Amino acid sequence: MTTSPPSELRILETYRIGPPPGSAPESSLPFTFFDIAWLYSGPVQRVFFYRFPHSASHFMESVFPTLKSALALTLRDFYPLAGKVRLAPGSQSQYELHYAEGDCVPFVVAEHDGDFDDLSGCHPREYTRVRSLAPQIPEPTDDGQRPVMALQVTLFPDKGLTLAVAVHHSACDGSSSTRFLSSWACRASGFEKEAPAPPYFDRSSVPDPNEAYSKFFSGHAADARNVESMRVQFVPPDAVIGTVTLTADDLGKLKATISSEAKNASFRCSNIVATYAYAWVSLVKARAPSAETTVHLAFPGNCRGRLQPAQPALPAEYFGNCIGGNFAEAKAGDLAGEDGVVVAARIAGEAIEQFKAEPLRDADKWPEKYRAIAMQRPLAVSGSPGFKVYNVDFGWGRPVKVDMPSIVWIGTISVADSRDESGGVEIGLVAPKAEMDQFVAHFSYGLKLLRKF
Incomplete structure (x- = not known):
């Protein structure tokens, strides 16, 4: 479901960032029963609030270039996050996470007029205002392929910023997505040696107990109609x-x-x-x-x-x-x-x-x-x-x-x-x-x- 941003938030620019050209192989990760269970679950969103007492122009000129280059290098390792969920060619039930050269992640930069200290508090805050700080994953393509990740930085000039991520749950769980974020952060901050170990993609040993995959898939017809x-x-x-x-x-x-x-x-x-x-x-x-x-x-x-x-x-x-x-x-x-x-x-x-x-x-x-x-x-x-x-x-x-x-x-x-x-x-x-x-x-x-x- 697409919603309009509140008036206090203005989108400045939208970028598309992918792995450096030629650095990641075209690949398809077949869904396991763990993955197919989340096919219609929607994205998992996290919003990180940071103190940043600088202007928007300072961020764009001095910080954002490093943030973008670090993201591209991190996606070299976590390239499936730049890809799309799709039905495997020739199949009517086997989904996969497919990455091809040129796939990218949308990265929105926005500016906000609101009170950073209030929005970053622990007290109850209006949900829709916090929700507006999280990115929206693009709609599926005409051939039904679904992008899996989107990013957003929202600047509160001279006060702070938020960095937010949305990852479709069928692509990975919180353990994988936070490893991606930690790797990106280590590269951006110059502490690449402290980054987590690269991801492990081999799924050959993941079982399918009692044909769970087919049971989960068959139950998704109702999910598609009802979840939203x-x-x-x-x-x-x-x-x-x-x-x-x-x-x-x-x-x-x-x-x-x-x-x-x-x-x-x-x-x-x-x-x-x-x-x-x-x-x-x-x-x-x-x-x-x-x-x-x-x-x-x-x-x-x-x-x-x-x-x-x-x-x-x-x-x-x-x-x-x-x-x-x-x-x-x-x-x-x-x-x-x-x-x-x-x-x-x-x-x-x-x-x-x-x-x-x-x-x-x-x-x-x-x-x-x-x-x-x-x-x-x-x-x-x-x-x-x-x-x-x-x-x-x-x-x-x-x-x-x-x-x-x-x-x-x-x-x-x-x-x-x-x-x-x-x-x-x-x-x-x-x-x-x-x-x-x-x-x-x-x-x-x-x-x-x-x-x-």
């Missing part, structure tokens, strides 16, 4: 985007409380379990469904290194999608009670342990499971603290804020490392203003009680 309308339905006019934080100390106290009250003596609560549990309980309290209502949690799990023993482990550098689905449910009354966080942590922890033991268990049913609960507004999770988004430094210092406007499905949270301290976790949410206020109130009140001890 569902996105619109889930974005009310008063939607806001905001961020709350669990400090390392908060997480330590949460884990200690959960572990001490858990009935299973062997249960040990991790940071991510505590994060999911506390956010889930806070959202259930904010929505206040009836006690007998079943509420759902859906979160990703990285399958790299876990496709054992039948398949060799995929390295961390594997490019593409390699995340599994984890699902949990509970009665709203159980989560809203005094020991709700303990209950939520136990349920989430059990799901994680099952995933670790058998990551592809029921893999062919993941989309079906999510479709079954999607209209019930589950707490779904995007991102990971392990991506270290606050380490993405293009030479202007660490980001002052990172937002994910693509968590547009109400109830989806983003999770990331904390900018302000090691071991903390940031949680982002898009919600109607009243629901956001309730979520923040319950989130803050629980921490106030926790911090007394």
Whole structure:
């Protein structure tokens, strides 16, 4: 869906950047079942806010040339991101990520009259204003090929800038896209030696459990008709985007409380379990469904290194999608009670342990499971603290804020490392203003009680 930019944002120029001529081979990466699951999911967007107390002309003359050349060199390694998703020639069902010489990424440069400090805050902000800072991926070509990435820099003269990326989820997951961003940032800042290792493209060892690919593909006819309308339905006019934080100390106290009250003596609560549990309980309290209502949690799990023993482990550098689905449910009354966080942590922890033991268990049913609960507004999770988004430094210092406007499905949270301290976790949410206020109130009140001890 294409939208017009707000009046406070002006597009100055649109560039097209690709790998240096002759530096990347024409190639086709066949979709695995991990990839085809995201065919109609839309783009994943991240907006990085940076302090930049200089004029627009200074940026264009002194900074942008380096940024463009570093991007071209990075796309030499990550060339599939300059390509397009298409049906493989002669096939009616096998999709692939195809790159050919001359393929490029659109790169928009814009200027903004708004308040940088306000837009880069953690408090609830008007969703559409933050969304305008993220680029729009071009529409499919006449022959149905779909570009997969777009970039945008928005200048707030003498205050700051945002650098934003949109990557279609069928091309790759967050692990791959943040590796691309980190590589680009290292080249732009002159620290190329610190860049992550190049991507790994071999997909020959990725399995297809229970013919998951064909099942996912056959289910996409309904997705193509419904996904876009569902996105619109889930974005009310008063939607806001905001961020709350669990400090390392908060997480330590949460884990200690959960572990001490858990009935299973062997249960040990991790940071991510505590994060999911506390956010889930806070959202259930904010929505206040009836006690007998079943509420759902859906979160990703990285399958790299876990496709054992039948398949060799995929390295961390594997490019593409390699995340599994984890699902949990509970009665709203159980989560809203005094020991709700303990209950939520136990349920989430059990799901994680099952995933670790058998990551592809029921893999062919993941989309079906999510479709079954999607209209019930589950707490779904995007991102990971392990991506270290606050380490993405293009030479202007660490980001002052990172937002994910693509968590547009109400109830989806983003999770990331904390900018302000090691071991903390940031949680982002898009919600109607009243629901956001309730979520923040319950989130803050629980921490106030926790911090007394």
